[in-house]
Structures are given as C-alpha cells and as structure tokens.
Amino acid sequence: RKEVEQDPGPFNVPEGATVAFNCTYSNSASQSFFWYRQDCRKEPKLLMSVYSSGNEDGRFTAQLNRASQYISLLIRDSKLSDSATYLCVVRNSGNTPLVFGKGTRLSVIA
Amino acid sequence: GAGVSQTPSNKVTEKGKYVELRCDPISGHTALYWYRQSLGQGPEFLIYFQGTGAADDSGLPNDRFFAVRPEGSVSTLKIQRTERGDSAVYLCASSLPGNEQYFGPGTRLTVT
Numbered sequence: 001r002k003e004v005e006q007d008p009g010p011f012n013v014p015e016g017a018t019v020a021f022n023c024t025y026s027n028s029a030s031q032s033f034f035w036y037r038q039d040c041r042k043e044p045k046l047l048m049s050v051y052s053s054g055n056e057d058g059r060f061t062a063q064l065n066r067a068s069q070y071i072s073l074l075i076r077d078s079k080l081s082d083s084a085t086y087l088c089v090v091r092n093s094g095n096t097p098l099v100f101g102k103g104t105r106l107s108v109i110a
Numbered sequence: 111g112a113g114v115s116q117t118p119s120n121k122v123t124e125k126g127k128y129v130e131l132r133c134d135p136i137s138g139h140t141a142l143y144w145y146r147q148s149l150g151q152g153p154e155f156l157i158y159f160q161g162t163g164a165a166d167d168s169g170l171p172n173d174r175f176f177a178v179r180p181e182g183s184v185s186t187l188k189i190q191r192t193e194r195g196d197s198a199v200y201l202c203a204s205s206l207p208g209n210e211q212y213f214g215p216g217t218r219l220t221v222t
Contacts, residue, residue, distance in 0.1 A: 043213035087152050094208045100152030
C-alpha cells in the first residue's frame, strides 16, 4: 500500500464548478501536510499547507482529519487556469523528505 | 532572486552509459533533496543532504545511483550503467531547515 493515496483522475469539470479532491495517508506519525500543484512538464509548486483547523486561501479550502488520516482540497468557482495535477503531500517531521501521492489531474473546460 | 536550477534540462543517453545531473540550490539553503518522477506518478524521494553530508539516502534504488554535494551547495546525481527503467524526470529541491522546499525545473532523462 502506498503511503499517500489519492482519488484516481482525471476530473473534467466545467468552469465555475466546485471540485473536491481526497487523500489518505498511512503513517500516523506524519506531522505536516500540503497540497502541491504541478502544471504539465513543470515542477511541483506549493499550493497550500493543510492545518488541523482547516484553512482557506481564496477559492481553495483544505481540511485535515488526523483521526481518519484524511486530507481534502476543495476548489470553488473553478477557472480554466486551475487545470493542473494536484499532489497530496505529507512530511513525517522537520527536514525529512516529502512523500507525494500519485496526483489527480484536473481539467477545467470552458 | 534566483531559484533552483538544474542542468541539463534534457538528457538522452544510451543504455549502459554514465550520466551526471547537476543541481544548483537557492543560495543559503542548507537542505537539498533529489526526487525522481516517472510518467503518471508523483515524485519519489531519492536522497537528502544537510550541508555536505547525505542525511538520508534510503530512496536510492540501487548502487548504480550516487550523489554528492562536496561544498554544501551544488549537488550532482550520478547514475552508472543506465537502464531504460531509469528514464524519468529527476527533480531537485532546496530549503532552509524545516521550511518550504523549492523545486527546480527538473532534468528529463531518456535512456534508449
């Protein structure tokens, strides 16, 4: 079993739609949680960190449930520019390497 | 300021050859990470340096892979006797301790 598992994709949604991505992680000792965005043939870039209390950044809302080892990302009012692969990422402590999920591809269609 | 840079951006090599991939981290970043991303997969950890020393090399797939960071800045990932299965994008990231990792654009390695 992979340490970080994500919804299979791709997700094809119309502009303006709300889309949710889910992710589970297997290591209960994981301490830090993130969503990264990766555009085609580009490097991953941090979209947002995920906190236990949940956090929002504009149209993006991230939630963490430590008891269920579950992370989610909600995108409201999807834009064409949101089309990318979204990677769920965990980190076990401090300087340790990032552990990535396989990624879920989102295509927002006009 | 300058981000993480990686050279070459693309490398095509024949099976059995030796390759070196270079990473220039952000100035002042003491932590440096190498990841490998195969098509349709997320990046997978290879090796992590803190300063000049490899703090964790548990992700290196076998002894054909080796990395160095002799002066605590630039790092080189070395692959001996390349195999077709080594074809992937090799990503480098750097950070201050415990902070966000910034990724370079990657080196796309194709082994024919």
